[in-house]
Amino acid sequence: MREFFILLKYGASNVYSQRLSSKKKKYNSFKNQLILSLLGSLPLGIVVFFFTKDLFTKLYSVDPQISKLMFLFWITILSLFFIVGYLGMAMYSLSRNEEIEFLLTLPIKRRTLTIYQIFVSTISQLFVLSFYFFIYLSYMIVSKENIIFGILKLFVHFLFLISFSSVIAVLLGGKTNKGIVRKINVLISLFAIFFYFLIISFQNVNMDQVQSLVKFFDFTTKPYNILAWSFISNKLFIFALLLSILFTLVFSILANKLAFEPVERKTSKNYKIKGYGTVMKAIYRKDLKATLRYEQFLYFVLYPIGFGIFFSFINKDYFVTLFTVIPITTFYVAFETAILTNAEFTNLQTILTYPVKFTTLMIPKIIIPTSINLLIVLSVFMFSAFKTNLSYLIVPITFLLFSMSSIIGMYFVAKNPPKTENMNRIFGIGQTFIIEGITMGLAFGSILPISFLINPQTSFKMRIISILIMIASIFISSVISVFTFKKLKKHLELSLEN
Amino acid sequence: MIKAKNLTKKFKDVIAVDHINIDVPQGQIFGFLGPNGAGKTTTIRMLTGTLKPTDGEVEILGLNLKKHEIEIKRRIGVVPDEPRIYSHLKGFEYLEFVMDIYRINNKETLSKIEDLCNAFGVNYLEKMISDMSHGMKQKLILISVLMRKPEVVFLDEPTVGLDAKSAKILKELLKNYAKQGTTIFLTTHILEIAEYMCDVIAIINNGKIITQGTMEELKKQTGDENKTLEDLFLKLTAQEEDIKHIVESLSR
Known part of the structure; x- marks a missing residue:
């Protein structure tokens, strides 16, 4: 047990605290990160508690069996999320990775x-x-339900899921790499967020609709639904x-027999080296590859779109899609630029030897995230414009917002370059809040007034206020x-002097 | 080919490199030795234009580094002390990137890549750089530099992480390049390599060049012709007595 706690104290801190350069990093960061994660999931959990309690109460008053069906449905879906996410992570953890390579040299039992x-x-x-x-x-x-029996059921359910997934993970260990694990985790996080909104949206479902869903949920009560066995009977x-057991x-x-096999990444031997002879093309191609190969990018793209579409679905308002997508995307552009910028700073000693000005290498880091996200917003804009009346003013404003966010992201990395290419924690908490405040605040300030301006029912006074807020936000963004x-x-010039 | 006059670098209050002068003619292999933290890497960084000197002038290939930085960088090759390269690229993609950055795209380079890969046993160009070991990355960087056959090559600890065969090939290759007119500036902690390869050796300690010359000249300076470079190095950097004392104390 002592060894286990030592591992948690020193080993797991590295799993969570990726900014190795940070002077503030302490050995107890795992504990801090655990508390932070708990605090992060607690508010959502509490909201989920009140919403589901309200829903279960309503359903229970109609028919306790429907309430149980709904409960089993949630549990089945969550169990599926858990197994997929857990398996990915465990399969990677139980294969030979950098941490395991080091830990195996220590006198610790397998x-x-x-x-x-x-x-x-x-x-x-x-x-x-x-x-x-x-x-x-x-x-x-x-x-x-009896509390003790209830807790026992939950415990057995977790034990079943973890022990079952662990056996699978050990048997399949060495089949996933860090990239796949991160991609799975990104998708699980996305699903979890949409799941959260799904639960909230169920508040508006009337009882007739629920009755019709009973047939659909019925599979959750069947013995083959191993994902909810502890609760079915x-x-x-x-x-x-x-x-x-x-x-x-x-x-x-x-x-105890685990070999911690190395992960085999399948790569094709079929390649042909060819130069293209142009410096700018080379830099853009490299940065585009970095963007697309970074697992979190999937999240950065899918989340705002999914979030926006979900909101428009709930509100039946297509403005909402755009006004949700733009602020979130503006926030993420800073991260995307930061990731690309960091790749240069991590490899600075090699990169500075290239016959290219450092600023030339940096420009694509602003242009690529800005362009990709502008394309996304344009697609959403076109989609929304079909359904409703929109102002084309949104496009140049979005371009300005994205450029600003990108510059801020690059600035923070240039100011305090992380010494690792692991991008899980590219910005500190304080920096994240600053970026979030500036980007989302100004995005709302610049975009939201447009919805008032294009609405014919908006009063003259409100129009003036909207115009003023919009101009002020655009002006501040430019400054x-x-x-x-x-x-x-x-x-950037200073980086050449140190 | 490589000239430095009064080259100085200060990091706040610390003088890392203190008014050093270097003159390496064409075709010479210049060994730059010194203990850890002596100022070797800082010097290389200033000579290759990746670090701005606090004072002094650098001239490479007859061109002033300040005025012709990009042109000089295009004509020289640098192997840094750590093989840090874009981890998100595959090996062959990195070579393509370097070809484009240096604007070279010819059959000669491609066949050179193939030859170098065969020589260093590089059969993993399809792999992601993030999956490569230190030695694998070191070989990749060496290939990316040698495929261009630059006029001046700077190598900072080039054999670290290389297997014995690759290290030997590199040493012989560099000697041949020098014979063909390539100027080589090399730092290493392996003194046998310096003794075997270098025409001229300079020893830097605490930011100052304490001695410079051919192996014979260095031996003459110490007054003992039977001494190895290791003996000379330790004597000149005043570490000989330290080592005796440390070993005695640790052996107790």
């Missing part, structure tokens, strides 16, 4: 290493776990308990862009 990796993989699914807990809590209260609960035993035997760009140039 079993302890495996349990430690399993623990870290479980904690990585904290977001989904908190949903579980709060949905179950609300259902337990509504269905007046007492017989299946015992079966889940026995299988959990069996899986745990199998896992503990396998754990920030120019001011930050000047400071950025200074920092």
